Amino acid sequence: MTGAPGAGGxxxxxxxxxxxxxxxxxxxxxxxxxxxxxxxxxxxxxxLRELATDRVDAVFLDVSMPGLTxxxxxxxxxxxxxxxxxxxxxxxxxxxxAARAFDLHAVDYVLKPVRAERLAEAVRRxxxxxxxxxxxxSPATPGAPRGAVPDLQIPVERxxxxxxxxxxxxxxxxxxxxxxxxxxxxxxxxxxxxxxTLEQDWxxxxxxxxxxxxxxALAHVTEVRTTSGRCVVVxxxxxxxxxxxxxxxxxxELRERLAERGRSPGPGTP
Numbered sequence: 001m002t003g004a005p006g007a008g009g010x011x012x013x014x015x016x017x018x019x020x021x022x023x024x025x026x027x028x029x030x031x032x033x034x035x036x037x038x039x040x041x042x043x044x045x046x047x048l049r050e051l052a053t054d055r056v057d058a059v060f061l062d063v064s065m066p067g068l069t070x071x072x073x074x075x076x077x078x079x080x081x082x083x084x085x086x087x088x089x090x091x092x093x094x095x096x097x098a099a100r101a102f103d104l105h106a107v108d109y110v111l112k113p114v115r116a117e118r119l120a121e122a123v124r125r126x127x128x129x130x131x132x133x134x135x136x137x138s139p140a141t142p143g144a145p146r147g148a149v150p151d152l153q154i155p156v157e158r159x160x161x162x163x164x165x166x167x168x169x170x171x172x173x174x175x176x177x178x179x180x181x182x183x184x185x186x187x188x189x190x191x192x193x194x195x196x197t198l199e200q201d202w203x204x205x206x207x208x209x210x211x212x213x214x215x216x217a218l219a220h221v222t223e224v225r226t227t228s229g230r231c232v233v234v235x236x237x238x239x240x241x242x243x244x245x246x247x248x249x250x251x252x253e254l255r256e257r258l259a260e261r262g263r264s265p266g267p268g269t270p
Contacts, residue, residue, distance in 0.1 A: 009036025010126065011055070015047040015070070016062040016091070021112065025060060025091060028119050034127055044068035048076065056086050058107075058126040063092040071097060074104045087129045089122045098155035099192045105201065109155050109164075125153070152205075154182065156189035165189060167205060171220040171235040172244060173198055175213040185236055208257050210246040218257060 012035055016022040022040055029035050039056065041047045044065055051059070059077070061070035068076075070090055077085040090101050093112040101109045107129050108122040128151070153164040165182060174181045175195035182189045199209050206218045216233060222241060223234035231246035233254070246254055 010034055010057040010123070010130075011037040011039070012058045012060060012126075013047060013050060013056045013086075014038055014040045014060045015042075015044060015065070015073070017042055017065040018062075021062070025114060025119075028114060028116050029060070029123070031116065032120055032123050034123055044070070044073045047073060051077065051086075057130055058087050058089060058123075060089045060091050060122075063090055063094060063097050071100055071104065074101075074106065078104060087126050089126065095157070098157060102155050102191060103193055103197075108153065154189075154191065156182070156191060158189070167202070168219070171217055171242065173207070173215040183242070208250075208254055210244060210250050210254055212247065214244055216244060216254075221258065224254075224258065 012029060014022060014025050014029060016025060019042065022042060026038050026040050029038050039050060039054075041050060044067055047059070047061075048068075050056075059074075061073060063070040070092070074088045074090075077088065087107040088104065089108045089110060090097070090106050091110045091112065091114060095111065098109050107125045110118055110122050152167040154167060154170075156163055156165055165184065169184045170182045171185060172183050173195060174183065176190065178192070178194060179190050180193055180195050180198055182191060195213065195215060198207065199215055202215070207215045208218055210216050210233065216235060220235040221233050222236065223238045225232055225234075227243075231248075231251045231254070233244050233246060234241040235244065236242055
């Protein structure tokens with residue numbers, strides 16, 4: 001265990017089955033002034049015992065470990081319905097697990113060898129996640145205040161390279177079988193996750209279902225109009241943005257959610 005808890009500082013758990021890698025990770029974390037205390041373990045079993053008895057603000061997990069993988073540890077944490085799981089940062093030498101990490105709602109995915117500035121960015125995302133949860137309140141607390149939802153970076157793979165896309169840059173999401181295509185203003189990316197999962201997980205971030213195969217980011221909606229009797233939304237600049245059809249069953253809910261954001265769809269909207 002490294003350091004002592006400080007006011008507002010993070011208490012983090014670091015897990016890696018290789019001692020040199022664990023020592024390097026704890027050293028880099030200890031240099032970050034936002035980290036007040038580090039608990040380090042060489043085995044997933046010891047980490048789970050730690051998590052069963054003590055609270056941590058984040059878990060930094062290797063993926064490939066004997067017994068249980070880091071992915072299995074993260075899945076076990078999400079399965080504990082009685083409490084909100086701590087945010088997870090995967091620290092691994094393997095790019096191939098990025099899609100699964102996204103499924104498990106990891107806040108970051110850091111590749112080894114770990115660079116200090118890259119780890120500092122992961123800590124920043126942990127802090128943003130913690131502050132966002134504090135603003136929203138626990139999901140189990142009825143009537144808790146809701147505030148800004150921290151942004152996420154989504155790992156996407158293309159040509160064997162893993163890149164990260166800010167969720168706030170996603171304008172809309174299109175279902176493609178068991179996958180979803182994330183659209184931004186300049187590109188699109190296919191990720192292995194169902195649209196229904198994103199609808200549930202991203203609702204508080206301002207994403208709304210407008211069709212059985214479409215989610216839209218309300219923050220990117222710049223125009224709502226009626227065309228040939230159908231409701232249409234535009235994401236991106238009016239006149240050059242992308243038009244998306246809204247099904248009749250979702251039109252009323254869309255108008256209500258836009259109104260909640262302080263927007264008016266306009267008199268022409270059905």
